[in-house]
Amino acid sequence: MPAPTNTLLIEGTFSELAEELAQYVDNIAKADGNGVQAEIQELLAGIRESEQSQEGGVDESTVKNQKNEVLKKIVTRAQVLNGAPEREFTAAYNLLISLATQSNISDQIFARLCAYLSEHPVTSSPVYGGTLAVQTLTTIFNVLSPASESRYHVFLAILKVIRATSSTQAFEALIPQLETNIPFWLQSWSLDDDDARTLFVAVADVASAQGNSDLEYTYLLQALQTIESKHASDEDSASLARRALITALTNPSITDFTPLTDNDAVIALRRSDAALFDLLEIFSSDDYSAYLDFLETNSLSSLSIPDSAADVLANKIRLLTLSSIAATTPTRSVPYAQIAQALQIPSEDVEMWVIDTIRTGLVEGKLSQMKGEFLVQRATYRVFGEKQWAEIQGRLMVWRRSLESVLTVVRSEREKFLREGVNGGDDAVRANGYGDRDGDNQGYNRGERQQRRGGGGGRGGRRGGGGGGDRERDRDRGDRDLQQNQQREIEVGGD
Structure with missing residues (x-):
């Protein structure tokens, strides 16, 4: 599925729009007769003729070259648009952006416009000039294709304007875009390590200007990660490492120094900035007493750490x-x-x-x-090395032995229950007067024999008229005993 495109729609032919813009530029510059409009008239005539021609055979390459020359002459004097009235500023720049998209040298034109907007103030609006510049740069960014490397330079210009104008509103709108988009942009623009580092440092600079030290440190760390080991001792690398280290030390919310102690550029400070590196080691693995000993021979100001950060450092090392x-x-x-x-x-x-x-x-x-x-x-461990791994191993072994002891007890009790639980139930049956099933059957058979014996003697039966009823009751009692015994056996056996 193709990526969505961004389009800037402005009505009119190239010649009409170019002449209108040239006239507007001359009006702002107050050029009388020798402005950009006069310079492009001859070129516009050829372009206009090709636009009006109904017949084929027009040399397209010649027309493209004429358009490029027109745009070059307009852009050369387009800096005066920064002095356009506030209500006309955006429209004028949008017209120029639209003309640039029709040219095959749009990247060059956009680079010049980025310089105008990021390096020169919008004089017509001292209050909202920064906002107008950011809006125009954003328009340029959006009309470019997502994979265009020119977006990289436009984004740097946006960051530069936000930093210069200290626009809190623009910065707050930028923050949600950073985490989501920057990884995608780095991949789309195919940036090398140097360009990626420049981008990360630019974001850190903006965050620093806005007083957001957490975001500053985040992107300084990412910038450090782009430094190759062979360049770790370079001056630029050392400068970046010092800045990241001081930012981490003076930020009250940063207590994990592992990303710094593992970085080659920071480790290289051991030779060039031994005292600062010693301070890092104290905060990463030592205690408050060692920090006080360090201050006896070193001052914070000598490490480019402001004295105002002394309380922050003292509180942090105590924690x-x-x-x-x-x-x-x-x-x-x-x-x-x-x-x-x-x-x-x-x-x-x-x-x-x-x-x-x-x-x-x-x-x-x-x-x-x-x-x-x-x-x-x-x-939380401040340093996690072999000693800490050994300690965790020891604790795991203790937990393992404890669990093995618990399992042994549970297993023993289960076996005891399986071994003694059933036998104990049988003993309970016998203790309650219920014998085994064979014994019950014997008692029942005795009752039957007695019944047969009593019923077989005719005279005895006639003489003892009540004896038959007794025998019936005995048999009924035997049946009930048998049923009870069978029920009780089911209860004892259980499941």
Whole structure:
């Protein structure tokens, strides 16, 4: 299924629209007689003749060249459109964009227009100039095919305008598009690592200008991932690594430094920026005491970290220290005194720091004021290496042995039930006066013999008139006993 196309519809022939635009440009530039309109008249005459011709035989290549020359002359002076009245600005640029789409040099024309809109202000509207520029650039972006590499340059121009004008509205509208579209654009535009890195850094610059440090760090990390190992020590790579590292350290919400410690460009800072790299190692695996020792020999300003970030760094390293204590404690119970000593805080502030650490998502647990302990339910490892894997292996072995013990007990009880449950039921039957089935049958047979014996003696039967009734009652009682015994056996056997 073909991709949807974006179309800009403007009525009129090329010659009519070009002449109208040239006249408008001359009016804004206040050119009298020697403007762009005079320069393109001869070219327009040839184009007009081809448009009006009803006969074939028109040299299309010649007409295309004439159109290209007309557009070049108009675009050369089109910067004056930035001074067009606000109500006419969009219409004038849309007309120029429409003419450019009819040319085979549209990419060159759009590149020049992007420069006009991103590098020069819209002087006719100091307040809404940035918005007008972004709207026009968006129009250019949309008329291009999705796979066009020119979209890459247009998008960079859009980012540049948003950054220069600090347009919060435009930035908020841009954010939802980034996560969804950028991966698709990178694939469609077939960008190499350098171009992709330029795009990521441009997004990070816009986020930084808007004060969105989380988004800035996200795209700085993506930019770092485009650096090949052989270029990790280059100056540009080192500069980007320093920026990403400082952004991570000074951002209160970033507590996972693994993406930085695993990056080649950041690791290369060990040689060029040893102190900054040492600070990264403290925040990734060390504690508050080590941080204080570091500050005794290094200042934050010497690392290009503003002094205003000192409180952020101190708070963060305390939270990370508490997380490490919770993750490494063997008993899952941390005394308040241990926390106070590690964080170098008063005992009465321990609960506040624990609550703050829980809020960051580093730990989960409960505070026991009576015992003066923090009961750890979950803790995040700051560094996950061989030591942590060994610890997890040990815990899994303990859980395995516990489960094996439980299974052994369950299996033993099940076998005991299967072995003793049925026998115990038979004993219960006998204890209640119900014998086995053979015994019951013997009793029943005795009753029958007694009945036959009593019924066979004629005289005895006549003399004991009530004896027959007794024998009938005995037989009925025997039948009921047999039925009860059979029912009771079914109940005991069970399923």
